[in-house]
Every structure is written in C-alpha cells, then in structure tokens.
Amino acid sequence: MKNRILLENYFLPGDLEAQIEAFVDHYNHQRYHESINNVTPADVYFGRDKAILKQREKIKRKTREARRLHHRQQAAQPNETDEPNSLVVWSANGPKNPDDGQ
Numbered sequence: 001m002k003n004r005i006l007l008e009n010y011f012l013p014g015d016l017e018a019q020i021e022a023f024v025d026h027y028n029h030q031r032y033h034e035s036i037n038n039v040t041p042a043d044v045y046f047g048r049d050k051a052i053l054k055q056r057e058k059i060k061r062k063t064r065e066a067r068r069l070h071h072r073q074q075a076a077q078p079n080e081t082d083e084p085n086s087l088v089v090w091s092a093n094g095p096k097n098p099d100d101g102q
Contacts, residue, residue, distance in 0.1 A: 027041070028040060028041045028042050029042045036049070037049065037053055039052050039053070
C-alpha cells in the first residue's frame, strides 16, 4: 500500500481518503491472494470461494482431457517426414549415417 499511496502528494484529506478506499477495494475485491487459493478476500468472506475453486477444478479437468485427446490423436497420425529405418549418429565431425559405411 505504501508504494501506491505514498508516491503521490495529496493536498486535500478527501483525495487521500479516496485513494485509500480505491486501494482497499482493489485489494479485497480484485486482487487474488495466493495464501487463500488465489481467490479474493471478498470471495472468501461471502462464501463464494468453494464454488470458484470447484469451477476451476472442473475447467482444469476438461483441459487435461482435451490435451490428452489431442496428444493421442497427434501420436496416432503418421509423420510423413520420419524415416523409420534411418539412424543418424552424431560425432565430433557432424552427423554420420551408419548405413553409408562411414
């Protein structure tokens, strides 16, 4: 708070009060807090945190399932650029192909 409030000069008490009020509103209603599972203090106070965390878990689960499905689909498709019987061995002079007799 001191970094946001003290960096400006306030000539009227009402200006300072408005800035403090804006900071408190941001801190309690918009800023996620890691110590309370990345929800706002207002969410915890009003009991919304459990529903929010449940919804996040549902989204995570669906995302994981979609990623797994996508990965399986990609793994099942043959890659035209791959040569299944080609082996390249790297040496100090660059790549060598054992089939070339090098």
